[in-house]
Amino acid sequence: MANHREPEANGNKNLQANLVDHARLREALKNNEVWPAFQPLVDMHNGAIVGFEVLARWTDPELGIIGPNEFIPLAEATGLIGLLTREVISQACSAAESWPGVFMLSINISPIQFRDPGLLEDIRDTIHSTGFPISRVQIEITEGALLEDDEMVRATIQSFKALGIGLALDDFGTGFASLTQLHAFPFDKLKIDMSFVRTMEGDSCSRKIVTSVIGLGQSLGMAVVAEGVETEQQATMLRRLGCDVGQGWLFGKPLKAADTQRLLSVREHRPLVLRSRNTSPFQ
Numbered sequence: 532m533a534n535h536r537e538p539e540a541n542g543n544k545n546l547q548a549n550l551v552d553h554a555r556l557r558e559a560l561k562n563n564e565v566w567p568a569f570q571p572l573v574d575m576h577n578g579a580i581v582g583f584e585v586l587a588r589w590t591d592p593e594l595g596i597i598g599p600n601e602f603i604p605l606a607e608a609t610g611l612i613g614l615l616t617r618e619v620i621s622q623a624c625s626a627a628e629s630w631p632g633v634f635m636l637s638i639n640i641s642p643i644q645f646r647d648p649g650l651l652e653d654i655r656d657t658i659h660s661t662g663f664p665i666s667r668v669q670i671e672i673t674e675g676a677l678l679e680d681d682e683m684v685r686a687t688i689q690s691f692k693a694l695g696i697g698l699a700l701d702d703f704g705t706g707f708a709s710l711t712q713l714h715a716f717p718f719d720k721l722k723i724d725m726s727f728v729r730t731m732e733g734d735s736c737s738r739k740i741v742t743s744v745i746g747l748g749q750s751l752g753m754a755v756v757a758e759g760v761e762t763e764q765q766a767t768m769l770r771r772l773g774c775d776v777g778q779g780w781l782f783g784k785p786l787k788a789a790d791t792q793r794l795l796s797v798r799e800h801r802p803l804v805l806r807s808r809n810t811s812p813f814q
């Protein structure tokens with residue numbers, strides 16, 4: 532009997548914990564404790580910033596800055612992911628609207644959001660309300676979103692394209708996207724997961740995977756972005772393999788909006804320095 536009751540007790544406990552978490556996250560969203568950080572996407576041939584990935588952060592008054600791996604699953608589980616996404620897009624696009632230069636903003640969308648029939652309108656309206664050009668927004672989805680390979684996901688993705696929003700396949704190589712899906716979905720970009728970039732120098736298998744992904748992207752007409760580029764050696768190898776755009780600590784960590792604006796303003800007033808062996812324009 533005692534055993535019999537346990538699942539119910541746990542269930543109630545989980546439900547309570549969930550309600551508390553839901554209330555905390557909702558309050559945090561209301562108080563602007565959740566905010567976007569911006570990480571540069573860089574043309575590895577000339578060092579130009581071509582865009583930023585928008586990465587959510589939560590500053591809790593007691594715990595300090597919490598990373599998205601902690602709270603995105605919570606937002607998904609508590610049904611707050613739609614609100615969180617709108618909040619992040621709204622803050623990111625409003626800030627970036629006045630920054631100098633032409634660059635893309637790349638926004639992460641959770642796979643489960645593709646079950647929400649209002650997703651497209653929500654995102655469109657949120658971007659419109661900021662004045663940031665929708666043609667300079669791109670969404671990043673992981674292969675998980677394609678697992679539910681139904682008509683609704685397909686239609687939503689097509690509609691994003693029709694609005695002029697670009698489409699990137701994130702963490703490519705870690706999920707189970709089929710070649711058929713790669714072909715069927717109108718991706719503009721493939722982002723090579725950083726696990727391959729990190730190991731490609733020492734591990735010939737992961738180097739072959741990186742080489743193949745770059746070739747696949749080129750032959751399907753998709754730009755290829757390398758994630759997690761941390762060293763000059765990695766950047767050199769990627770450039771040699773034909774990868775044009777990189778993202779990672781070598782080029783810049785995620786920054787707050789004010790620091791990102793400062794970075795762009797400094798660059799605007801300083802001509803691009805072409806990369807040479809001993810100088811880095813990314814300091």
Ligand code: C2E
Pocket residue numbers: 570585586587598599600603616619639640641671701702758759760761778779780781785
């Ligand atoms: P992601 O979309 O693959 O984002 C790249 C992650 O790699 C970011 O972690 C970034 O800070 C980290 N990164 C970038 N360069 C380097 C590097 O050189 N070395 C290392 N070690 N890490 C690097 P972050 O910000 O912790 O985000 C983790 C994940 O959380 C993201 O992975 C994305 O899947 C998710 N996420 C972040 N913001 C959002 C959001 O607004 N909505 C949704 N749905 N998911 C988000």
Ligand code: MG
Pocket residue numbers: 584639671701
């Ligand atoms: Mg991403």
Ligand code: MG
Pocket residue numbers: 701702722724758
């Ligand atoms: Mg990624």
Ligand code: MG
Pocket residue numbers: 702
């Ligand atoms: Mg990831």
